[in-house]
Amino acid sequence: MTRFSKKQKILFAAAGCVCLLLLIYLGMAFYFHSHYLFNTQINGQNFSGKTADQAEEAFMAGVDEYELTLYELDGASETISGDEIDLEYEEGTGLEELLESQNGFAWPASIFIKSDEKVNVGVTYDEQKLQQEIDSLQAVTAEQTPAVSAQPVYDGTEFVVQPEEYGTAVDREVLDEKIAQAVEGLSGTLDLEEEGCYQVPAYTEDSPEVQEACDLMNEYCQASIVYTMSENVTIDASVISGWLRTDEQMQVVIDEAGVRAWLEEFGNTYDTVGTTRTFTTPSGKSATVSGGTYGWSINEDAEYEVIINAIQNGENLTREPEYYIGGTAASHDMPDWGTTYIDVDLSAQHMWYVVDGSVVLETDVVTGYPSADMITPEGVYTILEKSLDETLIGATDPSTGEPSYRTPVDYWMRVTWEGVGFHDAIWQSAFGGTLNQIAGIGSHGCINMPLDQAAALYNQVEVGTPVVIHY
Numbered sequence: 001m002t003r004f005s006k007k008q009k010i011l012f013a014a015a016g017c018v019c020l021l022l023l024i025y026l027g028m029a030f031y032f033h034s035h036y037l038f039n040t041q042i043n044g045q046n047f048s049g050k051t052a053d054q055a056e057e058a059f060m061a062g063v064d065e066y067e068l069t070l071y072e073l074d075g076a077s078e079t080i081s082g083d084e085i086d087l088e089y090e091e092g093t094g095l096e097e098l099l100e101s102q103n104g105f106a107w108p109a110s111i112f113i114k115s116d117e118k119v120n121v122g123v124t125y126d127e128q129k130l131q132q133e134i135d136s137l138q139a140v141t142a143e144q145t146p147a148v149s150a151q152p153v154y155d156g157t158e159f160v161v162q163p164e165e166y167g168t169a170v171d172r173e174v175l176d177e178k179i180a181q182a183v184e185g186l187s188g189t190l191d192l193e194e195e196g197c198y199q200v201p202a203y204t205e206d207s208p209e210v211q212e213a214c215d216l217m218n219e220y221c222q223a224s225i226v227y228t229m230s231e232n233v234t235i236d237a238s239v240i241s242g243w244l245r246t247d248e249q250m251q252v253v254i255d256e257a258g259v260r261a262w263l264e265e266f267g268n269t270y271d272t273v274g275t276t277r278t279f280t281t282p283s284g285k286s287a288t289v290s291g292g293t294y295g296w297s298i299n300e301d302a303e304y305e306v307i308i309n310a311i312q313n314g315e316n317l318t319r320e321p322e323y324y325i326g327g328t329a330a331s332h333d334m335p336d337w338g339t340t341y342i343d344v345d346l347s348a349q350h351m352w353y354v355v356d357g358s359v360v361l362e363t364d365v366v367t368g369y370p371s372a373d374m375i376t377p378e379g380v381y382t383i384l385e386k387s388l389d390e391t392l393i394g395a396t397d398p399s400t401g402e403p404s405y406r407t408p409v410d411y412w413m414r415v416t417w418e419g420v421g422f423h424d425a426i427w428q429s430a431f432g433g434t435l436n437q438i439a440g441i442g443s444h445g446c447i448n449m450p451l452d453q454a455a456a457l458y459n460q461v462e463v464g465t466p467v468v469i470h471y
Contacts (some may be wrong), residue, residue: 170198271295349365
């Protein structure tokens, strides 16, 4: 009789155990060829160790009493029942396909790993009725608070990232899809938040695009422009920050409308062409004057480009704004024509030429006859040009086809391109008073002067000298 040593007996026992385990392993693998693995959840139900037929029977039995519970924000819930959407069971292949796709030899791992599968089982329903049920959900009909992306905000010192906000607005496309999937899989519950049925911010505080936008905005806010007007006007971070925003792609945008609105206000404050000025005449009278072509006129289009370039390049500038041609004056203080100018008082029919604040010439004059086409225009202008021995030509008379007048003068000093200016008028027998109100004596709009005074003014005045014409 063969006798085995203790060591041999241990080896035989170990071999037996291995064989037993192998048989158990292979047996279980064979079993799970036709049964679902451990920890198999299908559409929220546990079908561990069940066959596809058993699973189908369970789903079929659940159709008649089917109800989908929707879990919403703040603990609220709503339901959609199978009866409301004409839900019926119809045999399909999804459960069998899921069984065939699993690896039976991997059954030991399934003991420790949960498998949550989504399968469209065989059901039919009225899609239109399901849409009506979704349309009536409180999650859809209640006031929607949209999600708000994280974004740069100015805190008074710099741009910082403001965190995103999660609202209550549903993403209707996702909601419809998830509910349809739940119904088709006969799932009993659907957590709208977990399934991503609510709108989510496009960018969060951790999105690098938000921080990059924030950094660029802070770089832009390093720029400054100081305009040297009657007092300094400064564009710095406090102003620039209000012009910066981000678009849908979190790209930094400089608000063109905002910059132009600032420039418009800037121009309204410091442009003086045509505005009403209050001043004291050389005779000591308080007067106002409106209209004309003289004064400051900021070229807002040019300054827009200066501002945008300065912001984008982080420049620090001190400058006077660019003005339109002829859009400058002697002073930013009022009156802006300074201390050298010609004053024409239409009421007194008198004029003064003031140089550096002192009257160097004054004389009575005759101005335009007070009719719409002959009156001397009120306003602030300049001497546009000077010339000797000119012939002034009036408008064409329709009845004759000839100019209404041709008048030679020795001294011509133009004030408007429409034909108003200073000149000698030797045909006038007198000046001042109310002579301009007499037809045939009042001028066609020009300021008539005695010959000697016109000569004196011509020899002293320079092109560009302001001319103030007022009542």
